[in-house]
Amino acid sequence: MRIAMRIGLQVPSFTYPGGPDRIGPVFGRIARDADQAGLHSLWVMDHVFQIATVGPAEEPMLEAYSALAYAAALTEHITLGTMVTGSVYRHPGLLVKTVTTLDVLSGGRAWLGIGAAWNGEEAAGLGIPFPPLAERFERLEEILRIAHQMWSGDESPFTGEHYRLARPLNSPAALRSPHPPILIGGSGEKKTLRLVAQYADACNLMDSPELPRKLDVLREHCARVGRPYEEIEKTAISVLPSDASVEQALDTAGRFAEQGIDQLVFSSMKPHEAQVVPLLGEVVEQSAKIVPVGR
Template sequence: MRVGIQVPSFSYPGGPEQIAPTFARIAQDADQGGLDSFWVMDHFFQIMGVGAAEEPMLEGYAALAYAAALTERITLGTMVTGTVYRHPGILIKTVTTIDVLSGGRAWLGIGAAWNEEEARGLGIPFPPLAERFERLEEALLIARRMWAGDESPFEGVHHRLERPLNSPPALRRPHPPILIGGGGEQKTLRFVAEYADACNLFDAPELPHKLDVLREHCERAGRDYADVEKTVLSMAPAGLSAEQAVETCGRLAEQGVDHVIFSCGPDAPGAVGTLAEAAPQIAKIVPAGR
């Protein structure tokens, strides 16, 4: 089993001038401590459940680029980019740039977007949900085309690219893994089966059902369910212990989860050390079905 950390909050003691050194320490400790993945949210305002909108929030890809320069082996991604926040061609170029500069360690984490408050606040068009899913599917098609080196024109309903050139190409082969976040049963999980390398779901009672739905979509798409990496976001409690982390990963492995990502709020500077302590034991856990 793999283990990662998501950093959702930058409200560190000492104010804004302490964000860079604290964030740097978390990224480096996660990298040197043997964690597999490092994630930030792709939000512009802080989200409900973590803090007030006015709390500090870093732009996701600039933060990942900073982390890439400070780390050597850990993989890097957003959990997850709202598809309407960036033109797909620019998004793939951005992820490719991080992949090249990090030595092949980038993920594309993407979803349909949900935070209308931040979109309206910053003047980002926020179409109805049905259109957001149409745009998501086109973004996934564009990603696959650009990472395959196909420069032929793309003509979608919402996006038109005359020459989707992507140079330099990504280092990760066959491409940076595509992770789709969300548990929508009709479209999100179908898109995972059809286009993605990984899903991301919440550590919640409905998880087994969501995985069953994904399995059904894979069967309909002619996709081997085992080929999809099942990642789960688990909210780490304050004072998370190594034993708790191992127990959480073991419980989720029994449900077939391959990769547990602990979301650690302002407690992240301490939590990353705990996860590093637990990482050798977590690595020995074999997910069900593997």
């Protein structure tokens, strides 16, 4: 069966006209409109300070899972996730519980998007322990193992180098079967893409000339671990220009589809502007003919 490309929206900014008292209503409208427009997914960043590529650190930034829970209550179909959770920002048992809660309350629409974390400035600012990169990857792998164990219903003790869970009970269980899909963000060839092949249901890559190579590396890792490459959903993120037209967005989607991307997430720096979600809704309607290579 030919599967058309999926279209998602990332909301990286909560700087909206009217100030903080308008954040809730405006973000809620964005979520409802994206849901009604037929977008496949809605994503927020897992940051506590705004990141430099979007704006000054002092700009408004919502806690990710609280924002997603709010969006879940206002929507019916769109899937919801972080692009992506910082691996060391939450204890893994509580993280799995949080994503499970989102999945249950949303009717089975949650993702676990996760990565090794990179923003040491915000971690230091709020006093979040932020170990060196090698250790963050070690912790990320243990978190992935814990997630698989908890979502399988296995309550036996988990003993790792960094985490110890005496009884990883997870009740209620997630609604999504076999579990909320795990997406790993990042393009590191030795560690990140290996973890995708071994543990994830999806990867997320940046818009870059190196993207085809990254997919080739992922294919090689899949072969090493005996995993069908086709099982993994390939997603990518691309900034949606403020003056983009439907035709330009469709051309972007087609370019990614030709490279084998299954889901394209458009990141809008001004998602509150009236034309953004309707434009992506038109892209969804017209993207039925865009079939990713390999699908």
